[in-house]
Every structure is written in C-alpha cells, then in structure tokens.
Amino acid sequence: MAKRIEASNVSSYYGSFKAIDGISMTVEPKTITALIGPSGCGKSTFLRSINRMHEVLPGARIEGRLTIDDQNIYDSDVDVTAVRRMIGMVFQRPNPFPTMSIYENVVAGLKLNGVKKKSLLDDAAERSLKAANLWDEVKDRLNRPGAGLSGGQQQRLCIARTIAVEPQVVLMDEPCSALDPISTLAIEDLMFKLKDRFTIIIVTHNMQQAARVSDRTGFFSIDKTGEPGRLIEYDDTQKIFSNPTEKKTEDYITGRFG
C-alpha cells in the first residue's frame, strides 16, 4: 500500500517569496529518503508541500506537479483531508494533544475521522503502539496523559498516532532533533521496521542519521539568503556520501560549508 511520489518542477511560494525552485524527484515505494541541506534551504517547505501542510500558512501556494501514484494532489477537486490521511506527518517537536490520554492520542486520527467502534479503536491502538515500539512502556498506563511521557516516548507516541490512520506515506520533519541519542536510536530502529509498510521521507540535519537510515538522499541548498532553495543532487545514499557528483554536495557533507 506504500505509494510512489513524483514531484516535477515544484516551486513553492509564501506570498511573493519563492521558497523553493523547480524541484523534481521521484520517491519509490517502501524506501526511506533523506533530505539534507543547510537551514533555510527549503527542505521542510518541500516536505510540507507533499501533504499540503504548507497551506496552513496564509498566502502559501505551489507551482508544478506533485503526484502520488499518478494522482495530482493539487488538482482542484482533491480533498485536502484525504491527502493528509494518505500522507501522514511527524513533526520536529513532539506534539501530543495535551487534553488527551495516551490511548486517546493514538486513536485521535481515527476517532476524529468518525471511527466509533470500541473494538476497532482498541485494536488500532495496540497495533500502532506496538509498531512504534512503545506498547511495553505504556500498556499499563494508557489512560495517563500523553504529555506526561518523556520526550522520546512522546515522539514515538506521535509516530504511533500517525501510523494509526494507516497512511501510505510518512513524512518526518527532523523527528529526532529534540531527542537524546538513545531515543534517536529507538526511532531509527522504528523507521527500518516501518519501511516494510510505508514510504518514508525524512528531513534531517544529522548527516550520520541520513547515512544510517536512508536508501536515497536529496541534497538541498541555497546560493544566498533570499534566494529560493534548489535540489542540488539526488541519488543513492551510498553514492552521495562516498562519491557525490556535485562539488557543493561534497563540500556540505565533508563539513566545508553549511
């Protein structure tokens, strides 16, 4: 059920400001793709335009074509909520809903989309928490508030919440940047596990992480502040980190700039 994502010549604007320019890339199903690059180079903007989350900001719009299994998600008759159910997202800072318990957090997506049957919800909660490697830690306190967990547990809770609605693609926007190394490891293990079922795209500032987890890597960069971000190189992770084609990529991953 994982799907192929194809971006062709995607440019994104905030009002009159052009954030990214002419991005074209294809993401194969059941792979992990890492997007790396310096701050402000548009990788998060690109990620957020894949499930139309950038539209939350007023004045945001996009040019070009973004398809998921050949359906253009920016067609005028597309239901945004359906797109977001199909393409889930995990954010930089864990954002469990503070008024909900752990259980309610996990099934929030199902419940708020109209699933009422208790057995279905219970089943989904257990399955998602197990998939997120969190079940053993929280199974005795499912009714405690989700905000009471540690940062790493909260982030895994958010991942469980995301996969509970059975998306086909999971987008991760620096999911480990607020976490300690142990929690980071837990989430990276989790990503390998989820790869069997989902297409995963992850934005990260941590190049070791990109090298460890991803199959393919895209390197974004900007010439200078105020210019739109561009995709410099997109290739197998192995190649990007050992023998990149572009000079800029090599400079970045060897730490010579950025």
Place this chain on the structure above:
Amino acid sequence: MSLLEKTPTGVGMTPDNIRARKLSVVVNIGVAVLAVLLSAAIVLGAGIGNWVLVIVVAAALYLVGLYAAASQVEGRRAARDRIWKALIYSACLLAILPLASVVWTLISKGVERLDGNFFSTSMNNIGARDPMGGAYHAIIGTLEQVGLATLMAVPLGVLGAIYLVEYGRGRFALTVRFFVDVMTGIPSIVAGLFVLAFWVLIVSPWFNNGTPRFSGFAASLALTVLMLPTIVRSTEEMLRLVPGPLREGAYALGVPQWKTILRVVLPTALPGIVTGIMLAVARAAGETAPVLLVAGGAAAINMDPFGGPQSSLALYVYQQAGDASRYAPARAWTAALTLVVLVLVLTIAAKLLARRNQLSR
C-alpha cells in the same frame, strides 16, 4: 591560542571570597520592634493619629531601619534586595487588605438577616415597619436574567472569538476586533438605554397588544451586550495561546479544520475560556443600572422572565440601601452577601466542571 588559554583581563568580577555576612533574624526583629515603638511614641505622643497611622509610620521606619542595618552588615546590593522584597510583600498585603475588609464587612453585617425567611419570601406587602421580608424574588431575578444572558452571550462570544482567531483575515476581522474593543468600554447604563429604546419601547409592544412592557428578558439582553466583548476578548486570547503545532498535528491526521477546533483547540483552551466567561458572569450579576431601566424592579415574585417587571439582587441592594425603613439596611447587607456567595459558588462550579475534562497529572 585557543579561547581557553586566554589570560584573565582583570576586568572580571571574580570575588576571592564566596562567603558573605548575613543579617541575623534577631536584628531584623529588633529593627521591627524599634520601629513600632518609635512610631507609637511619635504618633501617640504628638496626638496626631490612631493605630492605623502607627502601623503606616512603623512600616516606613522599618524599611529605613532595615536598609540601614542591612547595608552595614551585608553591603548595599543585599540591602537593596531586602528593601525591594519588603516592598513587594507590602504591596501584596495592601492589595489583599481591601478584599479581606469587604468580605469581613459583608459577613459581619449580612449575618443579621441570614435566615430562612430572607430566602423564602419577597418584599410583597412588606411595609416600612415590617422587620421581615426577603430577597427570594431578587434571587430568582438574578439567576434568570444572568442565566439567559449567559445562554446568549457565551455561544455568540466563543464563536466570534473562534472566527477572529481561526478564520478571520483582512479588513473585516480587523473591523470586528475594533468594535469589540469599543464595546468593552460601553457604560452599563448606555447598554440599558439601548435595550430600553430598542426592545422595551419598539419590540415588546408587538407581543403585548401595543403596550411597552418591562421584563427580565430585556435586562438579560442588556447584560448580553455587556458580557459579549469580555467573552470575545478573553476567549480570543486563550485560543491564541494554543500552540500552532497542535493544530498542525491534527491537520496532519486528516482531521478537518472545524473538527480540529472543536476537539483539539477548544478543549486545550477550555480552562482559560471558562475563567473569562465567569468574569463576564460576575460582572453581569453585579449590574444595577440596566435592570433598573428595563426590568423595572418588582417587590413581588415573578418567575416569568418574559412578562412583567422583575428585580435582581444588585437592584434589591440598591433599593434597600436607600429605603427609609430601619429594617432595610440589614436586608441590603444580606442581599449583597448572597450575591457575592452566588458568584463565588458559580465560579467554583464552573472551574470544577472545566477541570473534569482535564486529565489528572
């Protein structure tokens, strides 16, 4: 040369000794006792005031003495710290003082008529020489008028605030926000006059064979006008405090915007919203002028808020306090106490209700 190897420049504030001398508690208390004695000697000796002035002068003397003693023992910085701390505590005490005084006065004077008769009878057929008479009709009036006003103002106010925060863009939202701000400053008598001119004189004759009619509902319309801006602004502030990532988290699950607002944003902001609503309710319950203008006030029990004059607790206090009967002031005090307790109970109930939805930590 790395940063770590740099030699100190000599401008640092590094002390050689990290210990400091402390002003002992005995000296502190001594200064306080001295201040009181000195102040008593000055004030009572000169015969210029009573114990209130003694306390005020003693406080001032204590501050001066404390500063002097502390700067001798601990140095100037520590002395300044002590003075500011003392000033802040005094300000806190001064702020609580009027409140405590109000509560004490209400209870001590209101207890005289705090009996069953007060809460079960009205002022119907109570003459100037009757020691009895109660506020049952006024309590009914306050509950009905404030209840109806809350029923109208809360949905309007909360929905208006949701519009301003979640949907409102551009000129229209700015205009709405501006007029809400303007409405905040409307004197209650103006709200009363507006309802008198609009509802009582123009609309109510349609329902009453052409004759204008006072009613509790007219009063609740005026109270709604007064409550609306408070509710809109406080709810707006609370909704703005809900972090954006929470909304995004819900959107990313494919939850539509209206459901995100209803199930994620509102519950998160609920305790604050309830506080704002209770402030508005408390204000409305204490309003006298609009009730006097459009509900007229009545001595008898009138359960129907839509027909005929009604009283309210605030109006009852106003009328009894100005009454010539020697039994009236006691009724006014008890009614005032009742009003305060009523608002307090409502506030506590609302808070408990709002907290029930929160998870225990």
